Amino acid sequence: MPSVPPLRRAVDSVLLLDKHPGITSNAALQTARRLFAARKAGHTGTLDPMASGLLPLTFGEATKFSQILLDAGKTYEAGVKLGTQTDTGDAEGTVLSVQPVAINETELRAALTRFTGEIEQTPPMYSALKRNGKPLYEYARAGVEIERAPRRVTIIELTLLAFQKNRFVIRVACSKGAYIRSLAMDIGTALGCGAHLDTLRRTRIGDFDLSGSITLDALDATEPSQRDALLAPTDALLKGFPKLELESIDARLILHGQPLCRSRSQSPGDCIRLYGPDGFLGLGQWKEDERLWPKRLVDSSFLAREA
Numbered sequence: 001m002p003s004v005p006p007l008r009r010a011v012d013s014v015l016l017l018d019k020h021p022g023i024t025s026n027a028a029l030q031t032a033r034r035l036f037a038a039r040k041a042g043h044t045g046t047l048d049p050m051a052s053g054l055l056p057l058t059f060g061e062a063t064k065f066s067q068i069l070l071d072a073g074k075t076y077e078a079g080v081k082l083g084t085q086t087d088t089g090d091a092e093g094t095v096l097s098v099q100p101v102a103i104n105e106t107e108l109r110a111a112l113t114r115f116t117g118e119i120e121q122t123p124p125m126y127s128a129l130k131r132n133g134k135p136l137y138e139y140a141r142a143g144v145e146i147e148r149a150p151r152r153v154t155i156i157e158l159t160l161l162a163f164q165k166n167r168f169v170i171r172v173a174c175s176k177g178a179y180i181r182s183l184a185m186d187i188g189t190a191l192g193c194g195a196h197l198d199t200l201r202r203t204r205i206g207d208f209d210l211s212g213s214i215t216l217d218a219l220d221a222t223e224p225s226q227r228d229a230l231l232a233p234t235d236a237l238l239k240g241f242p243k244l245e246l247e248s249i250d251a252r253l254i255l256h257g258q259p260l261c262r263s264r265s266q267s268p269g270d271c272i273r274l275y276g277p278d279g280f281l282g283l284g285q286w287k288e289d290e291r292l293w294p295k296r297l298v299d300s301s302f303l304a305r306e307a
Contacts, residue, residue: 011038012060012302013231016213019047019055023216031216032057036227044069044205044237046128050092053202054210061302062234065283069237072206073156075173079199080184082166082191087140088126089181091198099193101166108168109160111190116158120150121182153178167198207240234298235273235280242266243273244284244292251276254284255300259291271295 015036019028025046033041042063044056053076058066083101086093123129125140129148139146157173172180181197188195203210214222214230222230242265250260254274266272268288274281274297282297 007037008039009037010060010301010305011036011228011231012062012234012298012305013058013228014062014234014236015057015059015219015231016208016210017055017057017219018210018213018215019052020215020217021050021052024049025055028055028216029057032219033059035216035219035224036231042066047202048090048200050090051200051202053200054205054208054213055202056205056208056237058237059231060234061298062237064296064298065234065237069205069208071176073173073175074178074202074206075157075171075204075209076180077161077169077171077199077201077203078180078184078197079167079169080187080195081198082168082188082195083193084196085185085188085194086196089124089185089196090126090200091196093126093196097194101193103166103191103193105160105163107191108163111187112158112160112170114190115183115187116155118152118154121153121179121186122150123148124179124181124185126181127179151177155183169199171203173204233280234302238273238283241271241273241283243275246274246276246281248277251278251281254281254292254294255297257294259287259289259293260284261290262292 015032017028017032025043029041029043036059038059040060040063042058044058044066047053047055056069082103083099085096087096125145126137128135131146136146154175155172157171159171160168161171162169172183180200184195184197219227253260266286268286271283271285274284280298283295284292285295287293
């Protein structure tokens with residue numbers, strides 16, 4: 001007899017996952033989805049398999065708002081090995097060269113100051129950045145080098161946490177689009193000895209940090225009846241936006257795609273969380289016409305479940 005697919009249910013929530021190294025973000029997502037028996041799931045930006053740390057996962061209607069964290073700033077703790085360069089820029093790659101290291105802490109701190117603020121960074125070949133619809137890492141695995149244009153990124157904070165001979169650990173707070181592997185390699189180049197990233201842990205995305213996160217092992221060990229208590233509500237990703245409560249008539253207009261004429265309290269393009277009598281409605285956005293327009297809304301079945 002053919003196997004019966006597992007029953008899926010509507011789960012409209014956010015899970016703060018602490019991903020362990022050695023697993024892809026998609027594998028972590030699918031495991032969490034199975035444990036919650038969720039119909040629909042997504043993530044808010046991937047982590048490399050070698051990396052650990054914060055990976056917010058979204059279920060159901062919360063997946064509509066994943067882009068919010070894709071655009072958010074992030075904080076990492078990164079271990080960098082000096083003197084060894086690899087083809088991937090991390091510890092999983094093939095060693096290309098080994099050079100002696102004669103760097104002291106003063107020289108290292110001086111080099112780090114050159115990478116704070118707005119800098120130019122060339123995306124690594126082993127990255128998910130796409131060219132002609134194909135991720136760069138597929139070209140790299142085939143031995144094809146693709147020319148990449150440098151991009152401007154912002155390193156908000158670069159703090160030395162530890163230093164021992166040929167290895168150091170830094171905390172990096174950065175803008176969207178920054179590659180920590182590229183940063184590690186560029187620091188090694190600046191020091192004249194080369195370097196690669198040997199550990200990476202993401203500790204913050206936007207307003208979220210590791211507090212309240214859970215590992216897959218701990219989630220699996222939790223009684224199924226108690227797992228939903230570990231989830232954050234659908235609007236958790238939007239807590240940084242102002243909130244607006246709407247009366248029933250205005251909530252209906254928004255849900256039917258109609259704008260509201262309101263006294264604008266924000267700049268054109270700014271977003272606001274919208275709530276009606278039945279709860280969270282989605283995101284609205286102020287436009288140049290001085291009206292509040294729906295930007296991304298939950299569907300009616302979600303409202304029925306919440307009511």
